[in-house]
Amino acid sequence: MVAAPAALSTVGAVLTIKAVELSAKGTIYVLERASDGARVSVEVIGKAASTVSVVTGTVVAVSILGAGTVLSVAGEVIAFIPSAVGQSLLYNERVTK
Amino acid sequence: MNRLHRAAVSAVFGCTLLCQAVYAGRSCAEPQPSKTETVVRALSLALQTVTVLDATGAQVVVLGRAGQDLTKYGLHYSHFGFAYKQTDVQGSQVWRILHKLNQCGSADSAIYRQGLGHFFLDDLWRFEAAWVVPTPDVQQKLLAVLLDEQRSVQMHVKPYSMVSYVWGLKYQQSNQWAIETMAMALEPDMTGADASRAKAQRWLLSRGYQPGVLTIGALTRLGARMTAANVAFDDHPNEKRFSDRIETVTADSVFAWMQRAGLTTQAIQTIN
Numbered sequence: 607m608v609a610a611p612a613a614l615s616t617v618g619a620v621l622t623i624k625a626v627e628l629s630a631k632g633t634i635y636v637l638e639r640a641s642d643g644a645r646v647s648v649e650v651i652g653k654a655a656s657t658v659s660v661v662t663g664t665v666v667a668v669s670i671l672g673a674g675t676v677l678s679v680a681g682e683v684i685a686f687i688p689s690a691v692g693q694s695l696l697y698n699e700r701v702t703k
Numbered sequence: 704m705n706r707l708h709r710a711a712v713s714a715v716f717g718c719t720l721l722c723q724a725v726y727a728g729r730s731c732a733e734p735q736p737s738k739t740e741t742v743v744r745a746l747s748l749a750l751q752t753v754t755v756l757d758a759t760g761a762q763v764v765v766l767g768r769a770g771q772d773l774t775k776y777g778l779h780y781s782h783f784g785f786a787y788k789q790t791d792v793q794g795s796q797v798w799r800i801l802h803k804l805n806q807c808g809s810a811d812s813a814i815y816r817q818g819l820g821h822f823f824l825d826d827l828w829r830f831e832a833a834w835v836v837p838t839p840d841v842q843q844k845l846l847a848v849l850l851d852e853q854r855s856v857q858m859h860v861k862p863y864s865m866v867s868y869v870w871g872l873k874y875q876q877s878n879q880w881a882i883e884t885m886a887m888a889l890e891p892d893m894t895g896a897d898a899s900r901a902k903a904q905r906w907l908l909s910r911g912y913q914p915g916v917l918t919i920g921a922l923t924r925l926g927a928r929m930t931a932a933n934v935a936f937d938d939h940p941n942e943k944r945f946s947d948r949i950e951t952v953t954a955d956s957v958f959a960w961m962q963r964a965g966l967t968t969q970a971i972q973t974i975n
Contacts (some may be wrong), residue, residue: 673750
């Protein structure tokens with residue numbers, strides 16, 4: 607299990623989008639922490655249903671939970687990085703057709 | 704110098720995984736954005752529930768949630784399923800819940816196996832959990848069914864009505880599948896291919912199960928039938944339907960019955 611990078615593990619951290627890139631699986635956000643300029647790249651798999659605009663300069667809020675780290679913009683989640691225990695909470699299988 | 708980290712691709716999820724594709728009786732034609740507060744509260748409730756369930760030492764619990772406001776019908780919990788411990792692909796013991804979900808407000812349904820995070824991410828009315836710990840004997844019988852791919856879905860039928868008649872076979876709502884599956888697990892004559900919904904219902908009747916009774920007037924029934932594909936009343940006996948008496952399986956009635964029938968010796972537990 608991969609833990610969230612340090613730049614995303616600080617309660618109350620303020621991050622800013624430095625770049626948005628499309629990847630084969632989804633979207634890559636390059637985020638920069640305001641306090642020290644540390645950067646982290648996060649790939650979000652799939653197409654988001656978000657209605658908010660995520661562009662260079664957008665401020666991203668970080669919520670730290672026992673289950674993982676939530677990145678959000680204007681009150682909407684753009685990504686979730688589960689902790690080891692959080693990973694076990696996320697499972698979705700359709701059993702019947 | 705700035706340092707660039709790359710978070711593991713497999714550990715990062717966007718809305719496609721956090722947004723539910725199915726709901727217990729609600730429309731989901733358009734994927735909805737995940738509100739931060741909703742995700743934070745749902746995942747926190749899931750984690751808290753896992754911690755408490757681990758402490759019970761149980762292998763199976765009957766777990767409910769408050770997905771819709773049913774207070775006008777005197778109900779608190781809208782939906783329940785079976786949470787049980789299972790070994791995942793990494794060899795760890797995890798809680799999974801087997802339950803039945805309506806297909807996006809349609810007249811169809813399917814059985815899902817989910818983690819508790821997904822279970823509570825389903826756009827809840829209240830962020831609450833309630834569960835009953837069955838007796839060890841009941842847990843053992845339920846677990847044998849839940850771990851059996853064929854038997855665990857044997858009582859399931861696709862046609863769905865949110866208010867299906869408790870003693871009817873035309874439709875089957877989510878809680879009805881669960882209690883009929885419980886009957887199949889506990890009734891000795893239901894171990895083979897001859898298990899049926901009718902037998903399950905006869906057993907439930909013989910064991911004193913009493914359904915929830917919703918008072919739904921004619922105008923409300925007509926409006927619901929015309930606007931929602933997942934609501935039908937034509938399976939209810941005329942004398943009950945035309946007296947506005949809709950008898951259906953509710954989570955609250957199942958929790959109460961399990962205590963009356965001796966399927967649990969513990970009070971209902973809640974997190975709210």
